[in-house]
Amino acid sequence: MQFINVVWLKRDLRLTDHAPLYSAIEEGSPVLLLYLYEPMLLNDPHYDERHWRFVWQSLEDIDRQLRKFNTQVLVLNSSAINAFSTLMTQFTIKHVYSHQEIGLKNTFERDKSISALLKEKDIKWFEFQTGAVKRGLKNRKNWDRDWQDFMRKPVLTPNLEQANWCTLPIESEKKWDIPYTWQTKARGIQTGGSELAWRTLEDFFDQRAFAYARSISKPEASRSACSRLSPYLAWGNISIREIYQAALKHWKTPGLRRNLIAFISRLHWHCHFIQKFESECAMEHRPVNIAYLDYPYEKQSHSIHFVKAWQQGNTGIVLVDACMRALIQTGYLNFRMRAMLVSFLTHHLNVDWREGIAHLARLFLDFEPGIHYPQFQMQAGVTGSNTIRIYNPVKQAQEHDPEGVFIYKWLPELRTIPVPLLFEPHTLTTMEAMMYNIAPDSIYLNPIIDLESAAAIARERLWSYRKRLDVKKEAARILSMHVKER
DNA sequence: AGTGCAGTTGACTTT
DNA sequence: TAAAGTCAACTGCAC
Numbered sequence A: 001m002q003f004i005n006v007v008w009l010k011r012d013l014r015l016t017d018h019a020p021l022y023s024a025i026e027e028g029s030p031v032l033l034l035y036l037y038e039p040m041l042l043n044d045p046h047y048d049e050r051h052w053r054f055v056w057q058s059l060e061d062i063d064r065q066l067r068k069f070n071t072q073v074l075v076l077n078s079s080a081i082n083a084f085s086t087l088m089t090q091f092t093i094k095h096v097y098s099h100q101e102i103g104l105k106n107t108f109e110r111d112k113s114i115s116a117l118l119k120e121k122d123i124k125w126f127e128f129q130t131g132a133v134k135r136g137l138k139n140r141k142n143w144d145r146d147w148q149d150f151m152r153k154p155v156l157t158p159n160l161e162q163a164n165w166c167t168l169p170i171e172s173e174k175k176w177d178i179p180y181t182w183q184t185k186a187r188g189i190q191t192g193g194s195e196l197a198w199r200t201l202e203d204f205f206d207q208r209a210f211a212y213a214r215s216i217s218k219p220e221a222s223r224s225a226c227s228r229l230s231p232y233l234a235w236g237n238i239s240i241r242e243i244y245q246a247a248l249k250h251w252k253t254p255g256l257r258r259n260l261i262a263f264i265s266r267l268h269w270h271c272h273f274i275q276k277f278e279s280e281c282a283m284e285h286r287p288v289n290i291a292y293l294d295y296p297y298e299k300q301s302h303s304i305h306f307v308k309a310w311q312q313g314n315t316g317i318v319l320v321d322a323c324m325r326a327l328i329q330t331g332y333l334n335f336r337m338r339a340m341l342v343s344f345l346t347h348h349l350n351v352d353w354r355e356g357i358a359h360l361a362r363l364f365l366d367f368e369p370g371i372h373y374p375q376f377q378m379q380a381g382v383t384g385s386n387t388i389r390i391y392n393p394v395k396q397a398q399e400h401d402p403e404g405v406f407i408y409k410w411l412p413e414l415r416t417i418p419v420p421l422l423f424e425p426h427t428l429t430t431m432e433a434m435m436y437n438i439a440p441d442s443i444y445l446n447p448i449i450d451l452e453s454a455a456a457i458a459r460e461r462l463w464s465y466r467k468r469l470d471v472k473k474e475a476a477r478i479l480s481m482h483v484k485e486r
Numbered sequence B: 001a002g003t004g005c006a007g008t009t010g011a012c013t014t015t
Numbered sequence C: 001t002a003a004a005g006t007c008a009a010c011t012g013c014a015c
Helices: A019-027 A049-069 A080-090 A105-120 A143-152 A194-206 A208-215 A230-234 A240-249 A257-279 A290-294 A300-312 A318-330 A335-348 A357-363 A369-380 A393-400 A405-410 A430-435 A451-466 A469-482
Strands: A003-009 A031-037 A074-077 A092-099 A124-128
Touching: A003 A019, A019 A031, A019 A092, A019 A124, A031 A049, A031 A080, A049 A194, A080 A092, A080 A105, A105 A124, A143 A240, A143 A257, A194 A208, A194 A230, A194 A240, A208 A257, A240 A257, A257 A369, A290 A469, A300 A318, A300 A335, A318 A335, A318 A357, A318 A393, A318 A405, A335 A357, A335 A369, A335 A393, A335 A451, A357 A369, A451 A469
Parallel strands: A003 A031, A003 A092, A031 A074, A092 A124
Antiparallel strands: none
């Protein structure tokens, strides 16, 4: 049987700055590129069709680049165990190469079973660091410096010309029909693939980044002034190091410096949070601060209506609903508005963060487990260490969407209401509501909660809970683990 | 010109 | 990456 090296693609769907592919090619044996649509993930509530479509588009992009080498990615709809077992009947696998996956428990467990399988067959599996995130890190000593060092190292571009490509074995991948809806572009949602990742990057540094810092908090302006690289980063169409080094190239451009500093600091936070998740992955199932297991959330039987209204963008709070609807349609929202959505669910509605986390994961095209969990918990206030942020959706709208552009766009039924009444339609009199042509049973005349009293109650609940001794003790423990030591 | 006062601004604290 | 409250300093204005 033919010897091959398997390069197992996961959330690293690119052919540049790719250490596993680089090493596999260097080794010399024929290379097989493998991607698995795993039933375990297809059925996971964190994922949505939009993700698998993005992955498909990314794979198509890779195949386009591979065409001149007369090869393509082997795509299988299969569990990893089955896929590797099948491959082993066709080939003698010399090595397996992949990036470390800092993911949910299910992928971690899957990796452990694959590791066991490969070990049993005496096959070496080389796993490479993802970005600046270190596996099994005990503390944050020198973490910042190491981040810098990693980002400044030259990118590892595999020599595709030199590669020895393996002849694709199995007919099986052709038997499997990729759903039609994955193969059509989704209107309003970003399209996957490295080519588009690089076009987005260039367009950002050439045009959009000039407005970055001043627009980042605004729901409408952020959509063009932010980089929009997040899904490409999450699915690995481009590496964080490639983005970092591209940013540095524009360092001297007048008017860009401040924006680049703001942008690069966020690249840094990207790894920081994934590192946090890697170091304390139990946070997928419980609050980082274990004292919050007893937090007095709304009973599920009661919260279910709140959750539904929140999920559908039907709460009657204008900016909250506009944000959720934008997210459903486009898979994107700027950071501040994401935080506000979590704040509203967990604070105003007092719903357990675990009842909302998968919903946003499904909607975020750029869903990244290692960022999603720490961020969601932090915003939900269950870390016990970061300050509690209860966003006021009315104030946020007045400050960041003063003309109502974003709200009108996503809640067209309110187009007749002028600013500033738009921000608080429940204050309209019956006469005014009629005048503006708002249906008398509109949720916007009668929101699911009273914003002010809900915020006051949440403030009291959160701050009094934080005073508990067990909360403070846990907070101290967490701090010593994650905060940078110099 | 100095004084009293309402209203504003910004730094800082509390929740 | 919050919001509300407190307080001192400051401003504009009337007398």
